[in-house]
Amino acid sequence: MTDKILHIIEKILENISVICLFIITCFILLEVISRYFFSASSGYYEEFNKYLFVYLVLLISAVGMRKGTHIRIEMIDSLFSPRVIKSIQFINHIGILAVMGCFLYSGILLAWSCYVSETCWYIGNIILPQWVVWLAFPLGMFFALVYSIEDFVKFLCNLKPALKSDPEP
Amino acid sequence: AEKPIKAKLAHCFPNQTLAGRVWQKWADLVEAKTNGKLKILVFGASSLYGQNESYQAMQHGGIEFVWLTSMGNTTLNKVFLATMLPTMWPDYESQKKFWESSAMEPVYKKFEKTMNMKVLPAYGIAGTGRFWSAKKKVETIADFKGIKVGTLDPVNRAGMAALGASPVTVTMEDAVTASQTGMTDAGLATCPSARFMFMEFNKFALMNPWYVNLTNVGVNVKFWNKLPAEIREQVLEASRELWPIAKEMDRQMDDEAIEYGKKKYGIEFYKFNDSDWQEVRRIQKTKVWSKFAKPIGKDAYQVSLELSGL
Amino acid sequence: MYGGGILGFLFLSSGAPVFVAFGIAAILIGVFSLQIPWGTFGVKGVGMVMNSTLLAIPLFVFAGNIALECKAARYLIDFFDSLVRQIRGGSALVLILSCGFFGAITGSILAAIVAIGGLMIPIMEEQGYPRNISAALTVASSTLAMLIPPSNVFIIYGFLAEVSVTAMFLAGILPGLLLIVILSVVAQFFSGTSVKERQKATKQEKWSAFKKALPFAIMPIVVLGGIYSGAFTPTEAAGIAVWYTIFIGAFVYRTLGWKDIYKSAVSTVSAMGMIFMIAIAAGILTMVFTQMQIPQILTQAISGYLSEYIFLLMCTLVMFFLGMFLDGFIVMFVVIPVLLPTVRQLGIDPIHFGIVLCSAASIGLATPPVCIGLYTAASISNTSSQSMIKPLIPFVGCLVILCVFVIFLPGLSTYLPSLFQF
Numbered sequence: 001m002t003d004k005i006l007h008i009i010e011k012i013l014e015n016i017s018v019i020c021l022f023i024i025t026c027f028i029l030l031e032v033i034s035r036y037f038f039s040a041s042s043g044y045y046e047e048f049n050k051y052l053f054v055y056l057v058l059l060i061s062a063v064g065m066r067k068g069t070h071i072r073i074e075m076i077d078s079l080f081s082p083r084v085i086k087s088i089q090f091i092n093h094i095g096i097l098a099v100m101g102c103f104l105y106s107g108i109l110l111a112w113s114c115y116v117s118e119t120c121w122y123i124g125n126i127i128l129p130q131w132v133v134w135l136a137f138p139l140g141m142f143f144a145l146v147y148s149i150e151d152f153v154k155f156l157c158n159l160k161p162a163l164k165s166d167p168e169p
Numbered sequence: 170a171e172k173p174i175k176a177k178l179a180h181c182f183p184n185q186t187l188a189g190r191v192w193q194k195w196a197d198l199v200e201a202k203t204n205g206k207l208k209i210l211v212f213g214a215s216s217l218y219g220q221n222e223s224y225q226a227m228q229h230g231g232i233e234f235v236w237l238t239s240m241g242n243t244t245l246n247k248v249f250l251a252t253m254l255p256t257m258w259p260d261y262e263s264q265k266k267f268w269e270s271s272a273m274e275p276v277y278k279k280f281e282k283t284m285n286m287k288v289l290p291a292y293g294i295a296g297t298g299r300f301w302s303a304k305k306k307v308e309t310i311a312d313f314k315g316i317k318v319g320t321l322d323p324v325n326r327a328g329m330a331a332l333g334a335s336p337v338t339v340t341m342e343d344a345v346t347a348s349q350t351g352m353t354d355a356g357l358a359t360c361p362s363a364r365f366m367f368m369e370f371n372k373f374a375l376m377n378p379w380y381v382n383l384t385n386v387g388v389n390v391k392f393w394n395k396l397p398a399e400i401r402e403q404v405l406e407a408s409r410e411l412w413p414i415a416k417e418m419d420r421q422m423d424d425e426a427i428e429y430g431k432k433k434y435g436i437e438f439y440k441f442n443d444s445d446w447q448e449v450r451r452i453q454k455t456k457v458w459s460k461f462a463k464p465i466g467k468d469a470y471q472v473s474l475e476l477s478g479l
Numbered sequence: 480m481y482g483g484g485i486l487g488f489l490f491l492s493s494g495a496p497v498f499v500a501f502g503i504a505a506i507l508i509g510v511f512s513l514q515i516p517w518g519t520f521g522v523k524g525v526g527m528v529m530n531s532t533l534l535a536i537p538l539f540v541f542a543g544n545i546a547l548e549c550k551a552a553r554y555l556i557d558f559f560d561s562l563v564r565q566i567r568g569g570s571a572l573v574l575i576l577s578c579g580f581f582g583a584i585t586g587s588i589l590a591a592i593v594a595i596g597g598l599m600i601p602i603m604e605e606q607g608y609p610r611n612i613s614a615a616l617t618v619a620s621s622t623l624a625m626l627i628p629p630s631n632v633f634i635i636y637g638f639l640a641e642v643s644v645t646a647m648f649l650a651g652i653l654p655g656l657l658l659i660v661i662l663s664v665v666a667q668f669f670s671g672t673s674v675k676e677r678q679k680a681t682k683q684e685k686w687s688a689f690k691k692a693l694p695f696a697i698m699p700i701v702v703l704g705g706i707y708s709g710a711f712t713p714t715e716a717a718g719i720a721v722w723y724t725i726f727i728g729a730f731v732y733r734t735l736g737w738k739d740i741y742k743s744a745v746s747t748v749s750a751m752g753m754i755f756m757i758a759i760a761a762g763i764l765t766m767v768f769t770q771m772q773i774p775q776i777l778t779q780a781i782s783g784y785l786s787e788y789i790f791l792l793m794c795t796l797v798m799f800f801l802g803m804f805l806d807g808f809i810v811m812f813v814v815i816p817v818l819l820p821t822v823r824q825l826g827i828d829p830i831h832f833g834i835v836l837c838s839a840a841s842i843g844l845a846t847p848p849v850c851i852g853l854y855t856a857a858s859i860s861n862t863s864s865q866s867m868i869k870p871l872i873p874f875v876g877c878l879v880i881l882c883v884f885v886i887f888l889p890g891l892s893t894y895l896p897s898l899f900q901f
C-alpha cells in the first residue's frame with residue numbers, strides 16, 4: 001500500500017517536471033514568434049521559465065532519490081568485503097537523511113520568511129509572490145526525504161538476510 | 170584594544186563599477202569613522218549572494234548589510250517602481266528627496282517589521298542611464314520608431330514602446346552579444362557600464378537622463394540594535410559623508426567613459442533640445458508613468474510627480 | 480572546519496550521491512564553523528539554478544534525446560559513409576565524423592555514444608574492426624559532443640565565469656575540428672590488414688544519401704547560425720532546436736510519435752535532476768568557500784609565483800585528476816568560482832581558460848575508474864569494459880595531445896571569438 005502511494009507520487013512528480021519542460025519549450029517558441037512576427041517582446045516568458053525550471057529540477061531530483069539515479073562514485077564495491085560495504089552504506093544512508101533533513105529545514109525557513117515579508121516579483125502586470133517559487137526547495141526536499149527514508153527502511157530490511165548469507169572473510 | 174566587530178555587505182555589481190566602488194568607499198569610511206571598531210567586508214560581483222538572494226540572506230542574518238537598488242527593491246515593495254520610471258528624474262537630488270520623503274516612511278516601517286531590515290540614510294549612486302544607438306542618431310521623437318532596444322525590465326519596456334520603439338527582452342548576460350550580433354540596435358546603460366558592455370557596437374549616445382539610479386543600505390535590525398550607540402552614530406555620520414563623495418565619483422567616471430568613447434570609438438554624445446525632451450517626458454508621463462501609478466500608490470506617486478518638475 | 484571537508488570527502492568517495500557529499504561539507508563548515516544561518520542555504524542553492532542562461536542545457540539535451548528517438552543518426556552515418564568509405568579505415572572516419580556532427584546538435588555525450596556508437600559498432604565489426612576497438616573509439620569521439628557547440632559544459636562555464644556563451648560556442652569549434660583530425664590520424668593505425676577495403680560510392684549514391692541526411696544536417700546551421708547571426712540567444716536557439724527536431728522527426732522522417740517525445744522528455748528531466756541538484760549543492764559549498772575567503776587566499780598564494788602556463792598546466796592536471804572520478808561539470812561548479820580571481824590576476828583570457836579546462840575534462844571523461852561513457856559503450860556493443868581499456872589508451876592519448884595544443888596555442892580558442900569581436 002505504502003509502496004503504491006509512493007509510486008503514484010513518483011509518477012506525479014515526474015509528470016509535473018515533464019509538463020514544466022514542455023511549457024518552457026512552448027514559452028520560448030512564443031517569445032521568438034512574438035518578437036519576429038509581432039515585433040513585441042514581453043519578457044514574461046523568460047521570467048516564468050526560470051521559475052518553472054526551479055520546480056522542474058527540484059521535483060525530479062526527489063524522483064532521482066527513489067530511482068537511485070543521482071550521480072555518485074561507485075568504486076567501493078570492488079575494494080571491500082560485503083560486511084564493510086554494508087556498514088559504509090549504512091553511514092551513507094544516515095548522511096543522506098541528515099542532508100535532506102537540513103535542506104528541508106532550510107527551505108521551510110526560507111519560504112516562510114518570504115511569505116511573511118510579502119516579497120514579490122513584478123513581471124509586467126503580474127505579481128508573483130516569491131514564496132511560491134522558493135517553496136519548490138522545501139517541497140522537493142520533502143519528497144526526497146520521504147524517498148530516502150523508504151530507501152533506508154528497505155536497506156534495513158535486507159540487511160539481516162544479506163549478512164547471514166555472507167561467508168566470513 | 171577591543172576586538173573589531175565584523176560584518177558583511179553583499180552586492181551583485183562588479184567591483185570596478187561605480188556602484189561597486191561607492192560601496193567599498195562607504196565601508197572604508199565606516200571603518201575610519203569607528204576607528205576600526207566596525208569592519209565591513211564587501212563581497213561584490215555576486216560572489217557571495219546575487220540580487221535575487223541578498224535580501225533573504227540579510228533577513229536570515231547571513232549578511233548584516235544589504236545593498237538596496239530600485240530594481241531589487243521593487244521585489245520588496247511596488248513603491249520603488251517610481252524610482253525606475255523613464256525620464257521622470259531630472260537629477261540625483263530629486264530622487265534622493267523621494268527616498269527621504271514622508272510618503273516612504275510607512276514603507277520603511279514595514280521593512281523593519283516584516284523583513285528585519287532597517288533602511289539607513291546611506292545614499293550611493295549607481296549612475297545615470299543613457300540611450301545608446303548603433304545605426305541611426307535619434308534626433309526627434311519620430312526617430313524612435315522601429316528601433317530595436319534591448320531592455321531588462323517592464324518599466325523601460327513600456328517606456329520604449331510608448332515612443333514607438335520595439336523593445337527586445339535581453340538579460341544582462343545577453344546584452345553585449347545581442348548588440349554585437351545586431352539582435353538589438355539600441356540599449357539603455359550608464360556611460361561607465363556601456364564602456365564595459367556594448368559601447369564599441371554603438372555610435373550615438375543621447376545624454377538626457379533616461380533613468381537615475383540611487384542605491385541605499387539596509388541593515389539587519391537585530392545586528393543594528395546590538396551595536397553600541399556610539400558606533401551607530403559614527404556609521405550614520407560616515408553615511409552622510411558618502412553622498413558628496415559618491416556624486417564626485419560618478420562625475421569622474423562618467424567623464425572618463427565619455428572621453429574614452431569619443432577617442433576610441435568616435436561615439437557622438439548629444440542632447441535633445443529642451444522642447445523635444447519635454448515632449449518625450451510628457452509622452453512618458455501620460456502613457457507610462459500613469460500606468461504604474463496604482464502599484465506605486467497614491468501618496469508616493471504624487472510626491473514623485475511633484476519632484477519630476479513636469 | 481577541516482572535519483567538515485574530510486567528512487564530505489569520505490562521503491564522496493564512499494558512494495553517497497555527489498550532492499549529498501557537497502551538502503554535508505557545506506553544512507558542517509557553514510553552520511558549525513562559520514555560523515551561517517540556516518535560511519541562507521536554500522537562498523543560495525535555489526538562486527544558483529534561477530538563471531536563464533542555464534535554461535539552454537535542458538533544451539539542448541531535450542533536442543539531443545529527440546534526435547536519438549528520431550533514429551535520424553542513420554542518415555547522417557549513411558551520408559558520411561558514402562563520402563569516405565573507399566578510404567582505408569573509412570568506417571572509423573565515419574564514426575568520428577558522425578560523432579562530431581551529432582555533437583553539433585546536442586551537448587550530451589551519452590546521446591552521441593548511443594546514437595552513433597549503437598549504429599556504427601556493428602557496421603564496423605562487419606568491416607573487420609574488433610568491437611572493443613570501435614567501442615573505445617566511440618568513447619573518445621563522443622567527447623566531441625562536449626567540444627563542438629552546443630555544449631552543456633560551455634554553458635555552465637560561461638555562466639560561472641561570466642563569459643558570453645556565444646563566445647564559448649565559437650571558441651570550441653577549432654579545438655573540436657583539431658580533435659577530429661587527431662583522432663582520424665590515430666585511428667588509421669588500427670585499420671590494419673583485417674579491415675576490408677570498400678568500393679567508392681557512385682555520385683548517385685552520394686546524392687541520395689545527402690538528400691536523406693539534409694534535414695538533419697542543416698540543424699546545426701539553424702541553431703548555431705541563429706546564435707552567431709543574432710537571430711536568437713543561446714537559450715532561444717536551444718528551444719528552436721527542440722522544435723526543429725520534433726518537426727523533422729514527425730513530418731520529414733516520420734519516425735517520431737507522441738510516446739517518443741514523452742520518453743525523451745522523461746529522460747531529459749531525469750538528467751536535469753542529477754545535474755542541477757549538484758549545482759544547488761555546489762552553489763552552497765561555494766558560498767561557504769567565499770566566506771572563508773579561499774579565492775582571495777589562493778590568488779595571493781599563486782600570483783607572483785606561477786607563470787601563466789605553469790598555472791594552466793596545474794589546472795589541467797587537477798581537472799584531469801578530478802575528472803577521472805567526477806564529470807567535468809561537477810568539478811567546474813566547485814573549481815571555477817575559486818580559481819577565477821587568479822585567472823583574472825594572471826591576465827589569462829577567460830575564454831582560453833574555459834577551453835583548456837573543458838579539454839582537460841574531456842580526458843577525465845574517457846578515463847576509468849569512473850567513466851559512464853565507457854560503461855554505456857560497453858553495454859551497447861556487448862563487450863566488457865575491461866577489454867576496452869587497452870584500446871582506449873591511444874585514443875585518450877589523442878585527447879592529451881589536444882590538451883597540449885589548446886594550452887600552448889591560445890589562438891586555437893580565441894581566434895574565432897576575436898573575429899566576432901569577443
Ligand code: NA
Nearest residue numbers: 582624627629
Ligand atoms: Na555539442
Ligand code: NA
Nearest residue numbers: 803843846849
Ligand atoms: Na572518468
